[in-house]
Amino acid sequence: MLAMDGYDKYAHEPFAVTVDLAVFTLREGALHVLLVERGQEPYAGHRALPGGFVQPDESAETAARRELAEETGLSDVSGLHLEQLRTYSEPGRDPRMRVVSVAFAALLPDAPEAHGGSDAARADWVPYGTAGPLAFDHDRILADAHERVGAKLEYTCLATAFCPPEFTLGELQQVYEAVWGTPVDRPNFRRKVLATPGFVEPVPGAARLTGGRGKPAALYRAGNATTLHPPLLRPTPEGRPA
Amino acid sequence: MLAMDGYDKYAHEPFAVTVDLAVFTLREGALHVLLVERGQEPYAGHRALPGGFVQPDESAETAARRELAEETGLSDVSGLHLEQLRTYSEPGRDPRMRVVSVAFAALLPDAPEAHGGSDAARADWVPYGTAGPLAFDHDRILADAHERVGAKLEYTCLATAFCPPEFTLGELQQVYEAVWGTPVDRPNFRRKVLATPGFVEPVPGAARLTGGRGKPAALYRAGNATTLHPPLLRPTPEGRPA
DNA sequence: CCCTTTAATAGTCAGCTCGACTATAAAAGG
DNA sequence: CCTTTTATAGTCGAGCTGACTATTAAAGGG
Numbered sequence: 001m002l003a004m005d006g007y008d009k010y011a012h013e014p015f016a017v018t019v020d021l022a023v024f025t026l027r028e029g030a031l032h033v034l035l036v037e038r039g040q041e042p043y044a045g046h047r048a049l050p051g052g053f054v055q056p057d058e059s060a061e062t063a064a065r066r067e068l069a070e071e072t073g074l075s076d077v078s079g080l081h082l083e084q085l086r087t088y089s090e091p092g093r094d095p096r097m098r099v100v101s102v103a104f105a106a107l108l109p110d111a112p113e114a115h116g117g118s119d120a121a122r123a124d125w126v127p128y129g130t131a132g133p134l135a136f137d138h139d140r141i142l143a144d145a146h147e148r149v150g151a152k153l154e155y156t157c158l159a160t161a162f163c164p165p166e167f168t169l170g171e172l173q174q175v176y177e178a179v180w181g182t183p184v185d186r187p188n189f190r191r192k193v194l195a196t197p198g199f200v201e202p203v204p205g206a207a208r209l210t211g212g213r214g215k216p217a218a219l220y221r222a223g224n225a226t227t228l229h230p231p232l233l234r235p236t237p238e239g240r241p242a
Numbered sequence: 243m244l245a246m247d248g249y250d251k252y253a254h255e256p257f258a259v260t261v262d263l264a265v266f267t268l269r270e271g272a273l274h275v276l277l278v279e280r281g282q283e284p285y286a287g288h289r290a291l292p293g294g295f296v297q298p299d300e301s302a303e304t305a306a307r308r309e310l311a312e313e314t315g316l317s318d319v320s321g322l323h324l325e326q327l328r329t330y331s332e333p334g335r336d337p338r339m340r341v342v343s344v345a346f347a348a349l350l351p352d353a354p355e356a357h358g359g360s361d362a363a364r365a366d367w368v369p370y371g372t373a374g375p376l377a378f379d380h381d382r383i384l385a386d387a388h389e390r391v392g393a394k395l396e397y398t399c400l401a402t403a404f405c406p407p408e409f410t411l412g413e414l415q416q417v418y419e420a421v422w423g424t425p426v427d428r429p430n431f432r433r434k435v436l437a438t439p440g441f442v443e444p445v446p447g448a449a450r451l452t453g454g455r456g457k458p459a460a461l462y463r464a465g466n467a468t469t470l471h472p473p474l475l476r477p478t479p480e481g482r483p484a
Numbered sequence: 485c486c487c488t489t490t491a492a493t494a495g496t497c498a499g500c501t502c503g504a505c506t507a508t509a510a511a512a513g514g
Numbered sequence: 515c516c517t518t519t520t521a522t523a524g525t526c527g528a529g530c531t532g533a534c535t536a537t538t539a540a541a542g543g544g
Contacts, residue, residue, distance in 0.1 A: 014256025015296070017331070017342055054257070056340065060331040087329040087344050089259070089302040098298065100259050100342070102329050170521075188503065190522075195501090214520025215510040230501075231473065412492075430532065432493075437530090456491025457539040472530075 018101045019064045020051035020138065022085070022145030023072065024128070024179075025108040026162050031128040031178040033142065034071060042095050043135030049142065050123055051101065060084070060102040068106055071123045081107045081161040085145055093137050105145040107161040150179050155231040157199050160222035166203055168217035169193060180234045192232055198225025260343045261306045262293035262380065264327070264387030265314065266370070266421075267350040268404050273370040273420040275384065276313060284337050285377030291384065292365055293343065302326070302344040310348055313365045323349045323403040327387055335379050347387040349403040392421050397473040399441050402464035408445055410459035411435060422476045434474055440467025 023034035035047040050071040054063040061084065069077045085103040093099065113125075128146065133139060152158045159175040160167070169190050176184050193199050200220040265276035277289040292313040296305040303326065311319045327345040335341065355367075370388065375381060394400045401417040402409075411432050418426050435441050442462035 015259045015342075017257045017259070054331065054342075057333055059333060060329060060342070084328050086326050087302060089296065089344065091299055091301060100257075100296075100302070100344075102331065102342075168521085185503070185505090186521085187505085187523080192502085212520075213512045213518070215522080217521055229478070230475065233472065233502095235503095236471070410492085427532070427534090428492085429494080429534085434531085454491075455489070455541045457493080457541095459492055475531095477532095 014098075016097060016099045017054045017060070018051055018099055019054060019060050019067060020049045020088075020101045020103045020141055021064060021067055021071070021106055022049055022103065022142050023068065023106040023108060024145075024149060024162075025110070025125065026175060026178055027125060027127075029174050029178055032125040033128050033131070034123050035126045035131055035134070036071070036123045038135055046133065046135040047126070047131050048135035049103075049138045054102075060104075064102070064104040064106075072108065073112065081158065083148075085141070085148055088137055088141060090137070101141075103141045103145065105149055107149070107158070109162055109164050146179075150234065153179055154233055155228050157196075157223070157225050157228060160200070163222070166219045166221055168219060169200075170217055172200070172220070176232075176234075182235050184235075196225065196228060198223035199228070256340075258339055258341045259296045259302070260293055260341055261296060261302055261309060262291045262330075262343045262345045262383055263306060263309055263313070263348055264291055264345065264384050265310065265348045265350060266387075266391060266404075267352070267367065268417060268420055269367060269369075271416050271420060274367040275370050275373070276365050277368045277373055277376070278313070278365045280377055288375065288377040289368070289373050290377035291345075291380045296344075302346075306344070306346040306348075314350065315354065323400065325390075327383070327390055330379055330383060332379070343383075345383045345387065347391055349391070349400070351404060351406045388421075392476065395421055396475055397470050399438075399465070399467050399470060402442070405464070408461045408463055410461060411442070412459055414442070414462075418474075418476075424477050426477075438467065438470060440465035441470070 021034070025032050025034075034050060036050050038044055038046050038048050050067060052063070052067050052070075054060055058066070061082070064084075065077055065082055068080065068082065069075075074080075083105050085105050087100060087102045089100045091098065093101070134142065149158070153176055159172055162175045163171055170186075172193065173184055173186060173189050176189070201223045203219040203221055263276070267274050267276075276292055278292050280286055280288050280290050292309060294305070294309050294312075296302055300308070303324070306324055306326075307319055310322065310324065311317075316322075325347050327347050329342060329344045331342045333340065335343070376384065391400070395418055401414055404417045405413055412428075414435065415426055415428060415431050418431070443465045445461040445463055
């Protein structure tokens with residue numbers, strides 16, 4: 001607290017503060033991440049997480065949401081789930097200068113082809129796990145984000161953030177399977193979801209949706225519950241969970 | 243990513259980056275927090291979380307551990323649990339300048355009277371909840387830290403970080419009760435702890451500790467497990483968990 | 485020296501949840 | 515019409531949990 005009491009005493013180079021975004025969505029049942037391609041050194045030609053500098057009048061959260069709108073091309077990102085992950089501040093993480101980056105995870109229901117509009121942001125949806133090594137420490141950030149999202153599916157109702165306003169239980173189950181990378185037993189899944197008050201609520205108009213062959217599925221909307229008690233644990237292949 | 247590709251193009255004031263620490267310990271069964279008293283404006287006379295600037299060659303984690311050592315007066319803080327909470331970056335959070343603060347939570351087993359050694363750091367252990375309004379946004383940070391620690395007790399073996407190397411199950415239970423603020427059923431608690439492989443392991447020398455009246459309790463050490471599956475949920479007074 | 489108090493440890497029992505299934509219903513396609 | 519496909523319904527036993535009761539081993543006071 002010495003330094004805190006005497007601001008004029010400290011002598012150090014300033015920090016640049018950025019936000020980095022791990023934006024996830026589901027496309028055809030597979031988890032995808034939004035990545036940009038770097039045109040300049042360092043890491044020219046590598047992919048990277050979208051992000052940018054925090055402006056003087058912004059909080060990191062505000063900057064993250066602004067970047068999210070810019071990179072996805074979506075006009076309204078106000079309802080999207082955006083969550084601070086953690087801050088990466090290793091001295092050598094950017095070879096050019098001292099950059100402290102606040103990382104966020106975001107979830108999108110549908111996947112519009114990115115790099116929308118006129119700005120030069122070139123972002124693409126890439127299936128999770130298929131992008132080569134990313135620039136800077138972005139592999140680590142992305143892995144942390146994936147782990148966080150997977151964990152939050154267990155004890156929150158976050159999964160509906162991946163779904164359109166109306167969805168079937170099968171689609172909701174696909175969210176879990178895509179993020180966790182493991183199959184989920186269908187009858188047990190619907191029992192758990194339907195037994196949790198406020199997780200989903202049926203669309204009353206006896207609505208149903210069809211796109212494939214089988215029996216049409218009932219439609220549901222996201223409820224107002226946020227947490228899951230008890231949690232919906234992902235299957236562990238055996239032994240101690242990580 | 244525009245700005246990321248052209249560092250020389252950005253023009254903005256630099257940010258100061260600090261760490262703030264919410265350091266918890268148990269004293270006589272009650273949860274305490276380490277707080278410093280501010281001598282200068284703003285918030286002169288208010289208490290605040292210990293913290294300080296991140297130096298140019300440090301990561302936030304390194305800075306946090308350095309501050310932890312300085313403020314507690316402990317010579318060895320390498321084994322202590324230190325965990326990044328989140329980053330607070332609202333533009334107006336410090337009236338003097340633009341400060342982005344990375345918050346950490348730390349857990350101490352015993353509670354040496356702080357402000358040790360010769361340095362001017364004056365830190366005191368204050369029972370949690372009894373300190374008036376804190377400086378800056380530190381009330382919010384402290385509340386977030388408390389919530390995080392309480393949540394992690396549910397699904398990790400973190401509670402042993404509050405205990406000395408050897409402890410009784412009663413002491414371990416006190417950790418849960420102090421952090422959660424609710425009583426815990428003793429037989430059920432020990433059944434759960436003992437049934438979780440790797441949570442605690444008995445000290446083989448039939449050791450026992452006594453300080454009070456009743457039957458002496460067996461001593462245990464922390465095991466090597468880190469997570470709790472299934473979790474040890476804190477009692478909910480009824481209804482939806484927050 | 486006994487008896488009360490205090491705290492640790494052991495054990496019981498019903499209810500709930502979960503994983504692993506099997507069975508039925510309702511559509512599409514040939 | 516029959517097969518395939520997918521949604522939905524139901525069954526059964528194991529395991530965990532919450533709410534208890536009982537026993538054991540010490541300290542302290544009369």
